[in-house]
Amino acid sequence: MDLIGMYLRDALGEGCPVCRILRKYEESEIDTILYEHVNNPGVREKFKESLGLCTYHAWKTLGKAYSEPLLGPLGVAIIYEHMLRTYITYLERGETPEEGECFLCRLMEEKERSTVEAFAERIEELLPEYERSESVLCRHHYRMLLQILQRGDPTAAERLKMVQIEKLKILRERLGAFIDKFDYRAKERPTKEEISALPLTIEALKGLETGVTVKRTGNKKSRRVFPWR
Known part of the structure; x- marks a missing residue:
């Protein structure tokens, strides 16, 4: 590699x-x-x-x-x-x-495109690593990668699709378990994996907040709170 x-x-x-x-x-x-x-x-x-x-x-x-x-x-x-x-x-x-x-938005868009393209070019090496990892591509970057693979390597695209679905199912199970632990009858506390399932689910659906994400959604209003306000 x-x-x-x-x-x-x-x-x-x-x-x-x-x-x-x-x-x-x-x-x-x-x-x-x-x-x-x-x-x-x-x-x-x-x-x-x-x-x-x-x-x-x-x-x-x-x-x-x-x-x-x-x-x-x-x-x-x-x-x-x-x-x-x-x-x-x-x-x-x-x-x-x-x-x-x-x-800076322009630099971010260029970095996003080059990163996804580099992933696609090395899909044979990276897909097994991705499958074994705790990573879950967000909806947008999964779609970008899938579209590239569908044009150049349909077999890899199908494999990626199956891996992605399985990862999302595991995430849903963990999130469901996290919800169940709030039942008053539950005797166990949520595990670390179950606790992290909520932010990871949001990330899988919406991505992390970066310049490209904000620009793509058309919402540039800052929600940050600064000490002088």
Whole structure:
């Protein structure tokens, strides 16, 4: 197995492996922006295309800045002071700027596509690993992978379908057992696997919250609570 295959295999721990990879990638890119690109002219031009980042990534970046003692809000303030000056300039010229595509969303979409394609290219090696793992592809990434396989390897597509159904059935059984343990007649407490079945079920149906998920659902309203609010 090559390095990319090993990287994908290592993501087969719990939940959707593609979502988990995307979440780590998103966090890494936000760190890179805050630690290295605050004053980068090229990145600043990309920011100007959308007057900063999209709503979701703007608030996520600010939350990250406040949560890291070594960062603080200064870098974000520098970026958005420039964006505010840019916006004022537009208005003074009598223009109302359109918000372009968030460059971090674009990076996330590219990462999502390349990750699923890499999984499909290595399906013979990864499918047995996936079957043995606790991972369950979320609905969206399962569909992406299945569509690629249906075009290039129908046999692998059918195998993936059977594995996915079996994994979802196991998840449903665990979630059912979790519900049963709330009956007053139950004598046992929920197991670790049963407790985790609820968030994993939501992840299997809706995926993890990342920029691509929020953009796909069209809901960019942040639900995060910040200490100054």
